[in-house]
Amino acid sequence: MAKQQKQLQSNDVMVLGAGIVGVSTALHLRRLGLDVALIDRKHPGEEASFGNAGIVQRNGFVPHSMPRHPLQLLEILLNQSTAVSYNLPTLVRLAPWLKRFHAAGSDKAIERYSRIVAPLRAMAVEEHLDLARTTNADRFYRQGGWLHLFRSEASYKKTEAERLYARVFGVAYNELAAGDANTLEPGLKAAKMKGIHWLDSWSVSNPGAVVDAFWRGYIQEGGRYYRGNAQKLRQERGGWVVEGEQGTVFARHVVVALGAWSMDVLKKLGESYPLAVKRGYHMHYRPLSGASLSRPVVDIENGFALTPTDNGIRLTTGVELAERDAPPNPLIIKRVKRRAEELFPLGRQLLKEPWLGCRPCLPDSLPIVGASPKTRGLWLNFGHAHDGFTLGPITGRLLAETIAGKTPMLDISGLSPERFQA
Ligand SMILES: Cc1cc2nc3c(=O)[nH]c(=O)nc-3n(C[C@H](O)[C@H](O)[C@H](O)COP(=O)(O)OP(=O)(O)OC[C@H]3O[C@@H](n4cnc5c(N)ncnc54)[C@H](O)[C@@H]3O)c2cc1C
Helix, strand or coil, X not given: CCXXXXXXXXXXXXXXXXXXXXXXXXXXXXXXXXXXXXXXXXXXXXXHHHHCCCEECCCCCCCCCCCCCHHHHHHHHCCCCCXXXXXXXXXXXXXXXXXXXXXXXXXXXXXXXXXXXXXXXXHHHHHHHHHHHHHCCHHHEECXXXXXXXXXXXXXXXXXXXXXHHHHCCCCEEEECCCHHHHXXXXXXXXXXXXEEECCCXXXXXXXXXXXXXXXXXXXXXXXXXXXXHHHCEEECCEEEEEECCEXXXXXXXXXXXXXXXXXXXXXXXXXXXXXXXXXXEEEEEEHHHCXXXXXXXXXXXXXEEXXXXXXXXXXXXXXXXXXXXXXXXXXXXXXXXXXXXXXXXXXXXXXXXXXXXXXXXXXXXXXXXECCCCCCEEXXXXXXXXXXXXXXXXXXXXXXXXXXXXXXXCCHHHCHHHHCC
């Protein structure tokens, strides 16, 4: 006989998914005075929000679209690129998505992206710091920006659009001539490399701990948290129900903030969005011979980042196009490590296995934030791609304000789910 589920308190809103996006949304909803239930099958912040490079990026006005240079494309097709690798059946399955992703690299699409993302980025750092101050997470944050390093003049020139938009939107950077990066970061082996120092970005020493601190702040402010499987979501009594591990959770509204797993739930509700997954890995290393870094450093050609964390130097990789649930490919981090060692002396490996995470990606590189155009009481906040750690707190705030019936502090029409309705 089926076990009778305990009926838990009913809520105004339930938020599905406790990554940086879901936790920030739940915290803002709670601060607006709503009764909130946050649901995840794991402890908060254990998926993509745990293992990222921890950069809170003030710049970033050109979307991560398909490389257009023939040599770069050839390198990717031959699976020789350190920045992008793929599994052939996945690449074939993703062909229609990749076509849309490619279109997002046109001049017009870049202009649109930059216009939509600029106000979000302008508020992103402030929003992080505000949540951090009130949840005791500020100890993880550091100023000092981040560095882009270029191995060739050609790759430096290819990123000119990013600098142009940065000037348009008033985002500060310094151009680094060969040798300058080493003055800033003496541990680097980059004496001959040109670079850009993005001055206004911040970074954190432990992204997972930041999400955990935000979640603790949410609980302290009276937010409820339940373990449960979001795939069990169903509509009932004019609202939404999930059978959690502790009992039945009911709410009038539901927010889907399940990152790379969002479509597992939305498909069942008849909702269709072109969400794909770009996987990425990290490994931690002890620096050799006392070398250190004080800010994240990115190798632009090879798509990896080196970030100083509480647990060693974190090497994060670029993109792997493989099925979300396929086993990890241990060769990727090995290949990236060889290139990373050309820039920084990496010593002993500090984790047994590489960490693997899934970036939830829409073809225009913007998240979906807003009400479902089809289903009453269903709200969406997912698809933050390469920028979820940066943008989670601000999109959480904007969606919470909308659900609470307020005018959001920034216009979110550019993030509307309706852009994907046929
Ligand atoms: C290698 C790498 C480096 C990155 N570096 C940066 C960076 O420097 N800066 C930046 O801004 N972004 C970065 N990102 C991107 C960023 O990490 C993601 O965009 C962001 O973490 C997505 O947050 P999220 O809350 O949407 O998803 P997640 O953090 O993945 O959270 C989704 C949650 O849903 C839960 N869930 C899934 N299915 C179910 C279910 N059926 N029932 C219940 N719960 C479920 C999961 O347990 C999880 O807690 C990086 C990503 C990677 C992979």
